[in-house]
Amino acid sequence: MTAPLAQLKNVHVQHRARSGGILSRDRVHALTAAGLTLTPGETVGIVGESGCGKSTLAKVLVGVEKPTTGTVEFGGKDLWTMPPAERRAAVGTGAGMIFQDPSTALNRRLTVRRILRDPLDVHRRGTPAEREARVRELMHLVGLPEVLADGLPGQLSGGQRQRVAIARALALSPRLVVADEPTSALDVSVRAQILNLLLDLKERLGLALVFVSHDIQTVRRMSDRVITMYLGRIVEESPAAEVTRSRHPYTRALFSATPGLLDPIDPIPLIGPVPSATRPPSGCPFRTRCWKADAECAESMPDFTASEAGTPGHRFRCHHPVDDGQSTHELVTQAAATAVTQEAP
Numbered sequence: 001m002t003a004p005l006a007q008l009k010n011v012h013v014q015h016r017a018r019s020g021g022i023l024s025r026d027r028v029h030a031l032t033a034a035g036l037t038l039t040p041g042e043t044v045g046i047v048g049e050s051g052c053g054k055s056t057l058a059k060v061l062v063g064v065e066k067p068t069t070g071t072v073e074f075g076g077k078d079l080w081t082m083p084p085a086e087r088r089a090a091v092g093t094g095a096g097m098i099f100q101d102p103s104t105a106l107n108r109r110l111t112v113r114r115i116l117r118d119p120l121d122v123h124r125r126g127t128p129a130e131r132e133a134r135v136r137e138l139m140h141l142v143g144l145p146e147v148l149a150d151g152l153p154g155q156l157s158g159g160q161r162q163r164v165a166i167a168r169a170l171a172l173s174p175r176l177v178v179a180d181e182p183t184s185a186l187d188v189s190v191r192a193q194i195l196n197l198l199l200d201l202k203e204r205l206g207l208a209l210v211f212v213s214h215d216i217q218t219v220r221r222m223s224d225r226v227i228t229m230y231l232g233r234i235v236e237e238s239p240a241a242e243v244t245r246s247r248h249p250y251t252r253a254l255f256s257a258t259p260g261l262l263d264p265i266d267p268i269p270l271i272g273p274v275p276s277a278t279r280p281p282s283g284c285p286f287r288t289r290c291w292k293a294d295a296e297c298a299e300s301m302p303d304f305t306a307s308e309a310g311t312p313g314h315r316f317r318c319h320h321p322v323d324d325g326q327s328t329h330e331l332v333t334q335a336a337a338t339a340v341t342q343e344a345p
């Protein structure tokens with residue numbers, strides 16, 4: 001078996017909540033008991049509604065965010081028990097991150113050359129001449145003409161800026177790149193170019209790629225494996241080719257709202273809004289909106305179950321999973337009936 005590139009073990013991230021700009025005693029449960037293993041060369045997509053913890057998971061994976069508890073391992077070594085200098089070196093060379101909006105992620109006062117040289121200088125990679133050569137190589141890799149080396153981010157188009165951000169993430173030749181909504185701030189016309197560039201780089205450089213997006217169809221197209229998150233928890237993992245046969249009711253509901261993914265009918269209706277991340281429900285956090293929930297769901301969150309169909313890599317955390325092969329139409333009917341019962345006096 002291939003040695004994991006990065007591993008999260010029982011990771012929790014909690015933040016102090018703010019109320020009217022003032023820190024309160026409440027804790028936001030941004031990530032709860034997250035476990036994840038990334039192997040070299042794979043692409044993992046992360047999906048879920050806004051605020052479910054996708055960015056937190058991404059930041060923990062690249063060592064930008066320290067977990068409140070739990071371990072993050074790079075190449076089998078616990079990142080947060082390393083001496084700080086060793087950790088900076090491991091993070092710098094192990095993983096690169098591409099953020100949503102290149103306009104804010106790039107220092108607007110630095111030229112493209114300086115932005116790309118910076119990580120090489122900080123990590124003392126090669127001689128000055130070799131660093132200059134690496135800058136040219138990086139620009140070539142992401143399809144930026146060399147004449148732009150002395151340009152400032154503000155003089156570039158949105159697509160060019162994101163290419164600079166991608167080149168910067170690749171500067172130290174990491175084996176893992178995490179892209180957090182890398183196209184959502186871009187014009188629709190350049191989104192496909194940036195996604196194709198990422199796929200191309202992944203193939204050429206043998207990168208593992210973690211791809212966070214609201215756009216499930218894009219995640220499905222880009223990824224080998226899809227992870228569904230709900231209120232800070234990973235609730236399902238499945239091979240991208242199998243997502244239409246997902247077993248967790250939340251994954252099914254999320255996918256039913258994606259045009260063209262499941263049988264074309266109305267989305268599965270859920271009960272009420274997403275609960276607050278400062279007071280997540282007991283047991284399974286999805287139970288308050290789930291048409292299948294019962295007392296058992298309020299008591300505990302089950303551990304992962306492997307799919308009975310035996311699909312390798314497909315697992316979910318649910319007491320009452322959707323039957324394999326159950327149509328979305330049936331689920332819509334079931335969920336609608338539950339919603340009516342709950343609304344009845």
Ligand SMILES: Nc1ncnc2c1ncn2[C@@H]1O[C@H](COP(=O)(O)OP(=O)(O)OP(=O)(O)O)[C@@H](O)[C@H]1O
Nearest residue numbers: 015016028030049050051052053054055056057277
């Ligand atoms: N620094 C912080 N302080 C307080 N709460 C935070 C902080 N960072 C994130 N959160 C909260 O943690 C939860 C998870 O946030 P996160 O940004 O990881 O979600 P997300 O799924 O990436 O959302 P989106 O899709 O909107 O970017 C949210 O409730 C968010 O408000």
